[in-house]
Each structure stands twice: as structure tokens, then as C-alpha cells.
Amino acid sequence: MHNRTASRRKVELVDSCLEDRKQEKDKEKKKFERRLVKYDDLPEYLRDNEFILDYYRCEWPLKDVFLSVFSWHNETLNIWTHLVGFLIFVGLMVMSSMGEQLGGLITNVSRARVSGQLMTPMIKDFNGSDHDIFPDSQLRHISHQSDFQVQEVNGYEVIPKWPWFVFLSGAMGCLVCSSLSHLLACHSKRFNLFFWRLDYAGISLMIVCSFFAPIYYTFYCNPYSRLFYLTFITVVGILAIITLLAPALSSPRFRSFRATLFLTMGFSGVVPAAHAVVLHWGHPHVFISLSYELVMGFLYAAGAAFYTSRIPERWKPGTFDIVGHSHQIFHVFVVLAAIVHSVATLIIMDFRQGSPTCV
Incomplete structure (x- = not known):
């Protein structure tokens, strides 16, 4: 009886030791999985920028990857620069949906930045009378119109807002896809391939959606030109998305190709812009x-230049691992360009709102 009790205690003691050892190994494994690693310790598929030397998350558990949005690593600002941009456009969407006034922004920015430098504060309207460049009365109509139906008020068409919402949706989609990609791509090779392709597709989506509102409102009374330009950019965008979804093009060596493709899509707006100037000269x-729009183009081009050149981390590897590397700068330029495009679009909406009904 005594021998059985002793044997049982011995077995229990061994089991207890094994359990303690297992827990210690699990703790060590978790600690290892959550630690930040150096570039040289990364698997090949996570090696994208050899000038960023440290603070990488590598194959963390999914829960820890999600929680890392609130911790410091070399992707933190890449996540938050576009996440903040996403929230800005969510705010614009909510304001537009609820009929809030956006006219004050256009009036203040336009007068301060452009009208004071290029022209006098008063201009002639189509009937020859004086009025402000951006009259609030016209801007208010934009917020209180039907989203899809064309109405007529005092001989002026109340324009639909759906092209504006297309742009906002495209910007939100791009920015949230980018934030998710920078957050989750470190989890596994499968996630890495999927989310970077999603990121590139999101950029193409925003470029295409950015064209809809300006072209729709600028060529509002020219349906054939409007249809041609919108069809062209949509087809180019779909082809770009299909091209970028190819896994081979997700590799770092195609970085310049991707940037060139995005810039080509963006600058395909030069022809409709020139057409608009001729059509609405003066x-x-x-x-x-x-x-x-020219400022927007400059911002996108500057961002792409940082993205492809990997400046400033190329100059001093390891110094800009957490703050200040090229991808973060690229993100800031993208958000600024999208905001500038929003102002340009609202000005065109005001122009169309204040124009006589199409004959």
C-alpha cells in the first residue's frame, strides 16, 4: 500500500514538473514570438527595405498582430498615417450625408490660397452681375440636394452627389486597405502575399474613383466626353488591378514598376484637364x-519619389527605423494629395451648381 502511494506521488511530481516545464516553454515561445527582430533575422518574404535595420514584427500570432496597432515598431506610423486619413474621409462622408456645410472650407482656402493671388475678389457671373467667387448660397445647395436625381431650382440644376460619394468611398477603401496591410502582412507568408496585393488594388481603386467626380461635373453637359473619359479610366484601373494582383509583381524588385503604373494612371487625367480648360475657358x-489638381499631382509625384528612392533611410540606415522613413513620408503625401483633391472637387461641384441648366 505504501509503495503504491509513493509511486503515485512520484508520478504526480513528474507530471507537475513536466507541466511547469511546458508552461515555461510556452512563455518563452510567446516571448520570442512577440519580440521585434532585426532585418537579418527576417525570412526572405518579409525583406523589403534593407535600409530599415530593426524593429520588425515577424510571424506574430494574429491576436498580437492586431494589438500591435497600439505598440511601437517600424510599421506603427505606416498604419496610423493612413488610418487617420481614413477617419478624415469618414468624417467627410458623414458630413456630406447629413447635409453639413462644406462651403466654408472651400471659400476660406480658395480665397486665401488662390483668388487673392490670381484674381480680384469679385467676378462676373453668366448674367453679368457681380458676386463672390464662391458664394455660400450656391455651396449650401450642394448639401441639400438629391443624391441621384437632377432637380431644377430657379433655372439651375441641383446636381447629384453620387460621384462625390464614389470618390470618398474609393479614398476610404484605399486608406483602410493600406492600414490593414501594414498591420497584418507580418503574420505569415500567405497573409503577406494577400494583403500587399490588396494594398496595390486599393491604390488603383482610389485613383479611378478620384476621376469620377471631376469628370462627371466638368463634362456634365457633354455626355459623350464624360462617358469616354470615365470608361477609359475605369478600364485602365481594372487592368492595373488585375496586373497588380499577380503575386510576382508584389516583390520588392518591382517597386519602381508599381510606382510608374500608379503615376501613369494618375497623369492620364492630363487630357481631360486640358479639354476642360478649352471647354470652360475663362x-x-x-x-x-x-x-x-496640379498641387495634388505634385504631392503624389513627390510621395512616389520618396517611395522608390528610399530616402532618407538610404542615407543613414537604422536611423529612421521607427520614425521618418520613406514609406511614412509617402503615406503623408498621399493623404495630403487626397485632401487637396477633395477641395478641387468641391470647387467644381460649386461651378456646376452655379451654372445654368444644360440645354
Whole structure:
């Protein structure tokens, strides 16, 4: 009887030791899985920028990857720069849906940045009378119109807002896809391939959606031109998305190709912009809106230049691992460009709202 009791205690003691050892190994494994690693310790599929030397998350558990949005690593600002941009466009969507006034932004920015430099504060309207460049009365109509139906008020068409919502939706989709990609791509090779392709598709989506509102409102009374330009950019965008979904093109060596493709899509708007200037020659709204679009193009090009050159981390590897590397700068330029495009679009909406009904 005594021997049985002793044997049982011995077995229990061994089991207890094994359990303690297992728990210690699990703790060590978890600690290892959550630690930040150096570039040289990464698997090949996670090696994208050899000038960022440290603070990488590598194959963390999914729960820890999600929680890492609130911790510091070399992707933290990549996540939050576009997440903040996403929230900005969510706010614009909510304001537009609820009929809030966006006219004040256009009036203040346009007068301060453009009208004071390019023209006098007063201009002639189509009937020859004086009025402000961006009259609030017209801007208010934009917020209280039907989203899809064309109405007529005092001889002026109350324009639909759905192209504006297309742009906002595309911007939100791009920014949230980017944030998710930078957050989750470190989890596994499968996640890495999927989310980076999703990121590139999101960029293409935003570029296509950005064209809809300006082209729709600029060529509102020219349906054939409007249909041609919108069809062209949609087809180019679909082809770009299909191309970028190819796994081979997700590799770092195609970085310049991807940037060139996005810039080509963006600058395909040069032809409709030139057409718009000829069609509406002398109208200040069109010129002011176009000036903002040029600023937008500069911002996108500058962001792409940082993205492809890997400056400044190329100059001093390891210094900009957490804050200040090229991808973060690229993200900031993208958000700024999207905001500038929003202002340009609202100015064109004001122009169309204040124009006589199409004959």
C-alpha cells in the first residue's frame, strides 16, 4: 500500500514538473514570438527595405498582430498615417450625408490660397452681375440636394452627389486597405502575399474613383466626353488591378514598376484637364480647381519619389527605423494629395451648381 502511494506521488511530481516545464516553454515561445527582430533575422518574404535595420514584427500570432496597432515598431506610423486619413474621409462622408456645410472650407482656402493671388475678389457671373467667387448660397445647395436625381431650382440644376460619394468611398477603401496591410502582412507568408496585393488594388481603386467626380461635373453637359473619359479610366484601373494582383509583381524588385503604373494612371487625367480648360475657358472655378489638381499631382509625384528612392533611410540606415522613413513620408503625401483633391472637387461641384441648366 505504501509503495503504491509513493509511486503515485512520484508520478504526480513528474507530471507537475513536466507541466511547469511546458508552461515555461510556452512563455518563452510567446516571448520570442512577440519580440521585434532585426532585418537579418527576417525570412526572405518579409525583406523589403534593407535600409530599415530593426524593429520588425515577424510571424506574430494574429491576436498580437492586431494589438500591435497600439505598440511601437517600424510599421506603427505606416498604419496610423493612413488610418487617420481614413477617419478624415469618414468624417467627410458623414458630413456630406447629413447635409453639413462644406462651403466654408472651400471659400476660406480658395480665397486665401488662390483668388487673392490670381484674381480680384469679385467676378462676373453668366448674367453679368457681380458676386463672390464662391458664394455660400450656391455651396449650401450642394448639401441639400438629391443624391441621384437632377432637380431644377430657379433655372439651375441641383446636381447629384453620387460621384462625390464614389470618390470618398474609393479614398476610404484605399486608406483602410493600406492600414490593414501594414498591420497584418507580418503574420505569415500567405497573409503577406494577400494583403500587399490588396494594398496595390486599393491604390488603383482610389485613383479611378478620384476621376469620377471631376469628370462627371466638368463634362456634365457633354455626355459623350464624360462617358469616354470615365470608361477609359475605369478600364485602365481594372487592368492595373488585375496586373497588380499577380503575386510576382508584389516583390520588392518591382517597386519602381508599381510606382510608374500608379503615376501613369494618375497623369492620364492630363487630357481631360486640358479639354476642360478649352471647354470652360475663362471661368475662374475651373482654373482654381485645376491649380489644386496640379498641387495634388505634385504631392503624389513627390510621395512616389520618396517611395522608390528610399530616402532618407538610404542615407543613414537604422536611423529612421521607427520614425521618418520613406514609406511614412509617402503615406503623408498621399493623404495630403487626397485632401487637396477633395477641395478641387468641391470647387467644381460649386461651378456646376452655379451654372445654368444644360440645354
